[in-house]
Amino acid sequence: MVAPFELTDDNVVVIIGTGAGGGVLANELAQKGVSVVALEAGGRYLPDDYVNDEWASFGQLAWTDTRTTSGDWRVAKDFSNLPAWIVKAVGGTTTHWAGASLRFQPHEWKARSSYGEVEGANLLDWPIDADEMAPFYTRAEDKLGVTRTNGIPGLPGNNNFKVFEAGAKKIGYKEVHTGRMAINSQERAGRMACQQTGFCFQGCKWGAKWSAAYTDIPAGEATGYLEVREKAHVARILHDASGKVTGVEYFDEAGELQMQRARVVCVAGNSFESPRLLLNSHSSMFPDGLANSSGMVGRNYMRHLTGSVYGIFEKPVHMYRGTTMAGIVQDEARHDPSRGFVGGYELETLSLGLPFMAAFLDPGAWGREFTTALDSYENMAGMWIVGEDMPQESNRVTLSDAEDRFGLKVANVNYSDHPNDKAMRDHAYRQGAAIYDAVGATRTLPTPPYPSTHNLGTNRMSERPEDGVVNRNGRAHDVPNLYVSDGSQFTTGAAENPTLTIVALAIRQAEHIASEMNQGTL
Amino acid sequence: MIETRSLKTLTRRQLLSRGVAAGAGLVVGSGFVAGHDGAWATEMDAMKPESFATLVRMARDIYPHDRIGDQYYAAAMKGYDVPEEVDFAQDGIEVLEETSRAAGFDSYLNVGWEADRVAILRGIQETEFFQRVRGGLVTGLYNQKEVWPIFGYQGESYSKGGYMHRGFDDITWI
Ligand SMILES: Cc1cc2nc3c(=O)[nH]c(=O)nc-3n(C[C@H](O)[C@H](O)[C@H](O)COP(=O)(O)OP(=O)(O)OC[C@H]3O[C@@H](n4cnc5c(N)ncnc54)[C@H](O)[C@@H]3O)c2cc1C
Ligand code: SF4
Numbered sequence: 001m002v003a004p005f006e007l008t009d010d011n012v013v014v015i016i017g018t019g020a021g022g023g024v025l026a027n028e029l030a031q032k033g034v035s036v037v038a039l040e041a042g043g044r045y046l047p048d049d050y051v052n053d054e055w056a057s058f059g060q061l062a063w064t065d066t067r068t069t070s071g072d073w074r075v076a077k078d079f080s081n082l083p084a085w086i087v088k089a090v091g092g093t094t095t096h097w098a099g100a101s102l103r104f105q106p107h108e109w110k111a112r113s114s115y116g117e118v119e120g121a122n123l124l125d126w127p128i129d130a131d132e133m134a135p136f137y138t139r140a141e142d143k144l145g146v147t148r149t150n151g152i153p154g155l156p157g158n159n160n161f162k163v164f165e166a167g168a169k170k171i172g173y174k175e176v177h178t179g180r181m182a183i184n185s186q187e188r189a190g191r192m193a194c195q196q197t198g199f200c201f202q203g204c205k206w207g208a209k210w211s212a213a214y215t216d217i218p219a220g221e222a223t224g225y226l227e228v229r230e231k232a233h234v235a236r237i238l239h240d241a242s243g244k245v246t247g248v249e250y251f252d253e254a255g256e257l258q259m260q261r262a263r264v265v266c267v268a269g270n271s272f273e274s275p276r277l278l279l280n281s282h283s284s285m286f287p288d289g290l291a292n293s294s295g296m297v298g299r300n301y302m303r304h305l306t307g308s309v310y311g312i313f314e315k316p317v318h319m320y321r322g323t324t325m326a327g328i329v330q331d332e333a334r335h336d337p338s339r340g341f342v343g344g345y346e347l348e349t350l351s352l353g354l355p356f357m358a359a360f361l362d363p364g365a366w367g368r369e370f371t372t373a374l375d376s377y378e379n380m381a382g383m384w385i386v387g388e389d390m391p392q393e394s395n396r397v398t399l400s401d402a403e404d405r406f407g408l409k410v411a412n413v414n415y416s417d418h419p420n421d422k423a424m425r426d427h428a429y430r431q432g433a434a435i436y437d438a439v440g441a442t443r444t445l446p447t448p449p450y451p452s453t454h455n456l457g458t459n460r461m462s463e464r465p466e467d468g469v470v471n472r473n474g475r476a477h478d479v480p481n482l483y484v485s486d487g488s489q490f491t492t493g494a495a496e497n498p499t500l501t502i503v504a505l506a507i508r509q510a511e512h513i514a515s516e517m518n519q520g521t522l
Numbered sequence: 523m524i525e526t527r528s529l530k531t532l533t534r535r536q537l538l539s540r541g542v543a544a545g546a547g548l549v550v551g552s553g554f555v556a557g558h559d560g561a562w563a564t565e566m567d568a569m570k571p572e573s574f575a576t577l578v579r580m581a582r583d584i585y586p587h588d589r590i591g592d593q594y595y596a597a598a599m600k601g602y603d604v605p606e607e608v609d610f611a612q613d614g615i616e617v618l619e620e621t622s623r624a625a626g627f628d629s630y631l632n633v634g635w636e637a638d639r640v641a642i643l644r645g646i647q648e649t650e651f652f653q654r655v656r657g658g659l660v661t662g663l664y665n666q667k668e669v670w671p672i673f674g675y676q677g678e679s680y681s682k683g684g685y686m687h688r689g690f691d692d693i694t695w696i
Contacts, residue, residue: 052678055665158685159693166696195684205680315695320675322690354675358664366584366647366656367640374664375587378674439696 005037005227007260012037013513014248014262016234016277019092020502021486022268023212024143026228027220028510034517035225037260038217039232039250041269042088045095046214050203054355057202061095063088067272068400071414074448078363083413084452086270090230091213093270093453094499095203098325099182099210100348101146102496103137106130107335108343108388111492114335115342120418121390122300126491127463127472136504144182144210144503145189154178155185155194158322160349163313163381167435168329168347175330179348182210182500183323189215196322198351232258235408237265237281237290237482245290245482251406264513264522268486271301271455275397275488276411278459278469291459291476296469298398300391301413302457302493305421307385308350308447309429310361311436312376319351319381332431333495341423344495345387347432352382360450373445381436385428386454388495390418397458454498456490473512474505481522485509533560541571547592548575548631555596562593564600568608573615576630577602577655580618583639584656585663589672598662599655614651621645 005012013029015022018040026038042063051057062085069076069083076083087093107114109130112123141149148154155178157165168176183200184193194208207214220226231253238259239245247261267274275298279289289297326349333344352360354377362370400412417425433444462468465477474489476482487502494501516522541551549556550571555578556563566574574596581595602611615630621642622630633639646652663669670677679685 052680055661156691158690162691162693162696194686196686196690197679197684198690199679206684313695316674317693318674318676318689321679321685321688353677354670354673355661355665359660364656368586371585371587374673375589 005035007258009035010247010261011035011263012261013264013266014039014260015266015268015485016248017041017092017268017270017273017486018090018212018217018228019087019268019270019486020094020212020499021506022266023091023094023216024503024506025266025268025485025510026226027216028507029514030220030223030226032510032514033223033225034514036220036227037262038226038228039234039248039260040090040228040230041233042090042230044090044213044230045203047203047205047207050095050199050205052197052199052202052205054202054353057199061087061089061203065404066402066410068402068410068412069414070412071395071416073415073417074363075451076415079451082451083415084270084272084455085450086453086455089213090217090228091211094211095213096201096453097211097499098200100325100328100497101141101144101180101182101500102346104130104133104494104496104501105333108492108494109133111343111388118342118390118420120392121420122393123391124460124462124467124491127461133504133508136508137500139507140500140504143216143507144500145184146180146182146500147185148177148180152188153185155181155183155323155326158196158326159317160319160322160351160381161327163311163317163439164327164329164349164383164435167437167439170438171434173329173331177328178326179328181323181325184208194323198320198322198324200324233406234269234277235280235406237267237277239283239285239290239479243285243479245479255406264481264483264517266483266485267459268484270486271458271488272397272411272413274484274486275458276399276409279399280408286478291469291478291482293478294466294468296460296467298458299393299396300457300460301395301397301415301455302389302391302490303415303449303452304454304493305345305385305387305389305417305425306449306454307425307429308382309385309432309436310373310380310382310445310447311433311441312373312443312445313379313381313439313441316378317381318378319349320353324351325349325384329435332428339427341420341427343388343420343424345385345424345428346495346497347428347435348384348386350382350384361445361447363448373443376443383432383435385425385432386495386497387421387424387428388493389421391457391460391492392416392418454487454493456487456493456498459484459488461489461491474509483509483513548578550575557592562591562596564596567603568605569603569611572631573612574599574603576615576618577611579631579639580643580655581659581663583636583643585659586636587672590669594663594666594669597666598659601658601662610651614649614655617646617649617651618642
């Protein structure tokens, strides 16, 4: 049953974007009987539609509308119009994601206090902490069916993991296992167990991996309180003379401009589109963009420092068989400044198929140094580095001069590494290579960061209104009925993959919004 | 994929009598470029056969894989053999030839050693021509499903039930 709401219905909560943040928030509110209209720029694709083919899947799911780039990150040179590899579809990037689901470590909620002043970084403590988040993490882990939580067994290790595990143990790492994954290791919640197909990034055709597209969104729709309008691209958020938001304008599938009224608006378009939308919603009352009195909208963009290490061996590995992210080393996730940097990083197995390996191993490279590496594709093992990068004010999303097909200014993404990021990445490259060397690698390849998959921080949460965009509940400091509900509210990035935290925050925000609405204060 | 039309049936001897051997693996005839062994051939729609042979050689020198046949490089370059692209390609090839002559060779196809050809390519690697050819190869070559097995990549697996019972953890040497 799909609830149809009128465009003039000003009692609905409008959610912009249906990914990890928006999709979960929509369902959680609908379960509480709150009327929700979720507007999603992309179309709807389900397991039957997904394709085991990297480029074809990219064409089906990825956000390919223009964005522009600047800064000294290599992505700006090699993929100048593709700063991020994220999805435009119902369910958002949870169709692409690998499923690694880790809680922040307690000290990471308080990065400024834990790490002290770091020159050039704009570190800040979150206004919330580990104790407060613990029950929401527990609920998020249950929702996602995370392995090694709630009594769910871990996944079996594939070939890529076995090489990684053996090397990691040889060099003395202790916290090595097949991860906490939002992938069913056994049948659960009406979804089957992982069949080790190996195309987790292309949408799981078995539905074994959690994605909002086929879990939370249909569950919300079944309540009758959630209407998802797909191919609805929100252009701006509207407000009244008192400074409260009143609705949104969006382009529907036919390209017609529509106006949906709203009691509350929640922005969840991922960390480029959310600030872009706030900036594009400038008005005479808010000349610098909505919710931007602090000037922080778009700033402090974080992407995890990332990078990969591939190792080549004498004998075959077939790393692409089975779960893409099949295991983790957590020993380096601690904060230990004696390593020459603050914060920590995780190492997680990763594999790309041959077409993506050719595109991302060393973009722009040619000749035998490159091709002999690909010649050994079958004998390769791979891992990915996920580490905390420093928030910097100058790493930011601004409005570009370029316009999209609707005539809306697109996002420009400026990013340069902080010295701490470089020191951490170099350390991780060395440790990653050591893992493979320990089990006989004949060659290791320190691979540069791909277009961003983790995008964070551009509408950050802060205790004081002058330090950020939203408060401890994700509510805009400047606008009482405007919320940010995606990864852009992250104050700092921590070392862990972000989605479990985005989901936990969405569950928590739904409680807050529903209770405020019940009390008549929203 | 490259169409292997009637030329496919030619023997190596017949091929050579109808065309001219050009570089390592190619035969250039009037209106076609073919492999030495006659296993594949492509008829030209817009481009001079010598130019196409040069382009194929250049493609291989950019991404040299000794176990991949010329037909796959030819397939990746075939998109330049259309009226809209042919001038761009032939102008670029002319620059490549000039650079080859400046290095003391009479043509790119007659440069015997890969190292010498690579040095010539380094001289033009900032040109739009080189960058487009290289960039196009990333998908044009590596996204041909036919080459995947050569690299040991198995591609689509859902229809076969994934790797659950097909070796996701079959490694024995570790
Ligand atoms: C290949 C890959 C692997 C990943 N693996 C992991 C992992 O293992 N673990 C992990 O924690 N994270 C992982 N991630 C990251 C994870 O997917 C994201 O962090 C998460 O999905 C972000 O949630 P979000 O709600 O911020 O945005 P998204 O999930 O990206 O959702 C945003 C949605 O908003 C829509 N939208 C944007 N603008 C508008 C507009 N103006 N109008 C209407 N709709 C709009 C978009 O189309 C999109 O559907 C991975 C990402 C990728 C790409
Ligand atoms: S490996 Fe498992 S989780 Fe990944 S796509 Fe295949 S079945 Fe789904």
